[in-house]
Amino acid sequence: MSDDARGPLKVLLVCHYYPPHLGGIENVVHAEARHLTAAGVQVTVLTSGERSGVTDEDGVRVVRVRAWNGLERKAGVPFPILGPKLLRRALRWTRWADVVHIHDAFYLTSWAALTAAKATRTPVVATQHVALVHHDSAAVALVQKAVYATAGRLLMRGAQSVFTMNSDVAAFVRGLGARPERVHHLPNGVDTELFRPARDAAEQAAERERLGLPPEGVLVLFVGRFVPKKGFDLLLAADDPGYRLVFAGGPAEALTGARDSVIYLGSLAPAEVAAAYRACDVFALPSTSEGFPLTVQEAMSSGIAVLTTDDSGYAAYDLDRDRVSLVDRDTEMLRVRLREMAVDSELRRQMGKYAREYAVERFAWPDHASMLIETYRSASRPGGSSADRG
Template structure:
């Protein structure tokens, strides 16, 4: 399809949440939307919110359908339940779009978009972000399995292309019926201009002062939702006099029993989150069943040492394990590794330098957007557009 003949490429991105809601998937979609728009794509995001609305946000059309979010508040399950307008909105915007890009198969927004795309005949592209997420509730685990075995299987078999973030998620998608020839490894991008290292000790001191952080000592940062699968509770248990723990995210109540030495920054906007990375020395994320979390990429781009859980899914990234610390998920192992890094300034410098160079080489958002556009055009086919569907 030629833009000068058929107009700009029109893409519907579908995500259960979208900023200002805090979370990795919504941050990915936020960045994709902006970089696609910068590349000349007409982007609409279909998501949920506290109320229904259609807004223009920096050139991106954001369609929010009012949803009940009680499951996240009451059971730590990020699963919004939209109202009856969801399917109608999905059909309207799927008919408008040249391609529908659905992020993760688990959510009601994804099911509605899948149904709408089938009704309108719009090609589908999917990104599967995770495998089954461990949760303290057995019922939640059973629901996940049921959802992926039904709606997940249908999406993986229907999508003309399926993006995955690592080999574990790729195996999971293949198990749901995704065709190997339609699958593609695509790391998330990161804003390497926003998330960049401090130049020197004076700049780090200034960042600490701005965030009201201690001027002296080694600071270990956690960023994300305070949920068991993220490992925030394990990091709390690994508290040690050799370093101070700093938490960004929420909900705040999850830290109610934390020691007085633990510092809570709240939920931060991206620019403040970038400052938090620069103000700290080590990023720790002892999570379970994640791919390559966006926070890890941001920490690498920010030039600080990274400690996270070792998963087979990291194999596709060919990381230097002497420079990115991938450890067994065990409290004492975590504590000992953090103490080792905290005590060795030169090691922290080497780890940070490696992470920054890797991020610059592998995580550029413009390259990510170019890959998406190439895939969308292949899914649509030559000369096709919304006009061909009536």
């Protein structure tokens, strides 16, 4: 099928959360939906919500199925339990769609959409954001392995294209049965106009004042959920008089007992997160099993120095390791490297300049959307991949 022959391309994006819920995957799907819509694609998003309903959000149809979110609130596990309407909604909207694009194999929304796509013979495209994520709970780790060995394997074998953001995840999906020729590297995009450097010292000072941050000193920013895989606890332990730690995200209770020098901004909307990047000097994210998180891309686009985990998955990005600091997940190593960056303003300037130029060249959302549209058209072409539609 083509847009010209049968009207606009119709795509169902499937994600366990969607804004206003805050998180990396939902931000990616939200941006994809907006840019695909701007390119003329008809987009429906299937996701969870506090109540069921269908809304129009900036030209994107959003179908929410009521869910219980207690696992995230109580245990920090972002796994919504959706109501019985989920499969009915999935069947309804897969019949409507030319292509179903499922984000991550781990969630109930993904399982329902895959089941519905098989029943309606609708082609499937997948994005796998992470490989196995380390978790302190043995039960969570066991469930994670079981899900990927079953639903994950079904999705990776059945998808006509699988997008990954780093080499570790690419190896992971191939291990689940994805055909190597169907696995494609596709970095997340970033809004380089929203996430931009401070124009000058005066603007940085104004952003600090507006956010209630101290006017002087080096500020090290963390953005994300306060869960162990993000490494927020390692960063807290690396607190030092040479810099001030600034945290944006939640839950706030996770910072109980932090030193008085630690600053908490709360959970911020994207525009406020962008302001926080401009107000700070260094972005630090000692996370694990995440590949190339969206917050790293946002920080790079914002033109500040970046410190993150030395993850083998970063190899596909060919980063200049003198301009992006990649370190082990070790508290003392974090502290030493942050001290070095705090005392060297010229190093921070060079790192920020490199990061901004890299982001503008590599992370443009229009390029990301164009690759998706090309893939959707190929997947929805009659007879293009009939073996996967039976």
